[in-house]
Amino acid sequence: MEKQNKSSLSDISYEKWDKEFVAQIVIVAILALLLAYNFGRSGTGTSGTYSSGSSANILPSVSAAEIVPSGTPAIYGDELGVKYDDINPSNQRLADATIEKLSSYEGEVLSEEFMERYIIIGSSISCEYCCGAEALIFSNGERACGCAHSYSMRGLAKYLLMNHGDEMTDLQILEELGKWKVLFFPGIHMKKAAVLKANNIDHTDYVNLASNKYRGIEEQALTSSGSSGGMVGGC
Known part of the structure; x- marks a missing residue:
């Protein structure tokens, strides 16, 4: 009887061990599937990752429609004969012609009052993705960058000050320059917008997105945001 009891206990012990072993295998398999699924999600899409402190995080998705301006500028578009849509990577000739139109006022001499405002505006934005300058101008108002994009932004700033300076604030003029800068460098601004969004900063505000702020x-x-579009227009 004692031998039989030992045998029964042994059978129960083995049966219990088998069940525990199977349960562990199932748990490991489930965890492996979950890890594979999460890895697959992080490796697809157009977000990429960004660094926040010592950890890497998934970048939120940002669409071109959120940040790339389109249509005709409300105040000056018809006056200068320009549209945001004219800066298009598929039509470099039109893009260069539009940049030339915006640049046509770059050589204008401003009044002392407007020059003070021009220095504030021009010092708040740069063409760092092309010429790498700290700002469009030096502290005395002289050109700090000789690329075509900088010429166009300086030209537009002067035009708006001379023709609409009484109705537009410095911030509004800076915002307009920012819109064109996003059009000149759409890809990098898509990435920047995603990082701003990840940091809870309004990524649709062109001062946040394109100025030196x-x-x-x-x-x-840390990785590409998956956005397309490099520099548009000559540098």
């Missing part, structure tokens, strides 16, 4: 924040992006 958050210059370099896109460097937090």
